[in-house]
Amino acid sequence: MEDVFLPIIIVGMLFIGLPWVILHYMTKWKTAATITTDDEVLLEELYNLAKRLDERMDTVERLVATDDPDFTPARRLIADQEKDNQQLRELEQLIAEKKGTRS
Structure with missing residues (x-):
């Protein structure tokens, strides 16, 4: 059996x-x-927050530089350099495509 x-x-x-x-x-x-839509929304919010914080850091560095002529800011992404902006531009383009508009 x-x-x-x-x-x-x-x-x-x-x-x-x-x-x-x-x-x-x-x-x-x-x-x-x-990736879920909630994750996409969270990533977009974090990206916008990072951009605002970067602008605030630029402002703080300008204020400190006016008070102290020997001040040199730490090396970080600089908005005026092309090589630093390329990845940010690609990310903004992906976000715009996701929303249905092109920048």
């Missing part, structure tokens, strides 16, 4: 269990690889 059940169990595992496991994890990988 055991000789009959063992092949049935093995065939069932091969043709039902294995495809089920593979399809289950394929579905999990596909859903995990996407």
Whole structure:
């Protein structure tokens, strides 16, 4: 009797269990690889906050530079340099495309 059940169990595992496991994890990988709309909104808010903070840092550095002529600001992204602006421009373009407008 055991000789009959063992092949049935093995065939069932091969043709039902294995495809089920593979399809289950394929579905999990596909859903995990996407970014939700809430995540996109949060990223856009963080990007806008970072831009505002950068502008504030520029203002603070200008104020300190007027008080102390020996002041040299720390090296960071500078808005006037082309190489620093390229990635920011690409990000702004992606955001504009996502909203349906082009900048």
